[in-house]
Amino acid sequence: MAVGFGDTSQDRRVRVQGEPVDSFPRFAPEVGRGSVRRITVVGEEILRRRCREVTRFGTPELSRLIDDMFATNQVADGAGLAANQIDVDLQLFVWDITDEWGVRHVGHIANPVLDDVPAEDRRLVEEPEGCLSVPGPFRVVSRPDHAVVRGRDKDGNPLVIEGSGYFARCLQHETDHLHGHLYLDRLAQRERKTALREMAESQDEVYARRAARAEELGK
Template sequence: MSVGHGSVRRVTVVGEDVLSRPCREVTNFGSPELSTLIDDMFVTMYVAEGAGLAANQIGVDLRLFVYDCPDDDGVRHVGHIVNPVLDQPEPGSRRLVEEFEGCLSVPGAVMQVPRVDRTVVRGFDKDGHPLVIEGAGYFARCLQHESDHLIGHTYLDRLSKRDRKDALRQMADRREEVFAQRVVRAAELGRSVRRPG
């Protein structure tokens, strides 16, 4: 798999302030800085073996996420979206599905999270051209998960108090193993990654 020219960034972990506040609108469309950020996000996502990554997950509080995610039919969706807005479904128009979900910023934890089975996200590409992305099944879940990040939420915010405690316990048990795997994967791709300090 080609991972482009980006640099691996440190993935933020739940509890860090940047993950719990709404991100700022992107205004520098077409800039080298925005292109570099997107390249870095893709490489970081691949090293962490994620299906999506929001900018605040590498400490940048901008409304932007990248994804490389299959849908339920096995079709691969790869791209980025800037200043995304999720369409709000009409009541009763979409099915709520509970499936297991993880998060690169909650390393090692997997919990069942309810999400609607179809969604539409509207935003822009890095050059400011309008984008409309429609997702079903797992890809819809990914789009909702990443959109949540940009308003300062993680999937933990959708869990009961008890399930949230369970997820944090899973993270405490497994995070060091996950961080070690990311370092190994980065080395395999010829990159280095800073360990969270």
């Protein structure tokens, strides 16, 4: 998911893996350890199929993948990133996002499942949404303003992450990715075509910004 507003670089109130912490660095430690990978783009087959469940936890390979996802997300100035966005067929995503209330959320989750929200309790909010795999355009998308996602951390421990507002949108957006869905799928056909045209016109500029950011971070 692309950043729509907020500054994720400042040290504010922080929740890591859903738990509050007293302090946190500007860049998550994973960013320093990770390597930047190429971000897949709409049209690539891996973005259109349901990803495989993570079955091996506590491995160096899984930790390295998470580090790389954080580094790639940071260079792309993203709010969140799913594994299939770096061409890895696994149900896994990371996030580093500051919500409307100034709370920074940082973490990762494997095999995420969103709780169903009863219709009578569902409050839909329309906000601009972008995607690192659709470089450039943002479009208004309607989503519930609250989300609870359940899964596992990298060591296999049960994990429950709850979010409201922009963070809830991020949790839903990234879970969608792991089921083979993009935010473009929620748009009318004409609007989707317009967004793709804007992407084609702006992606070179977006890639240049990412390259400059990578150089700035020594990546």
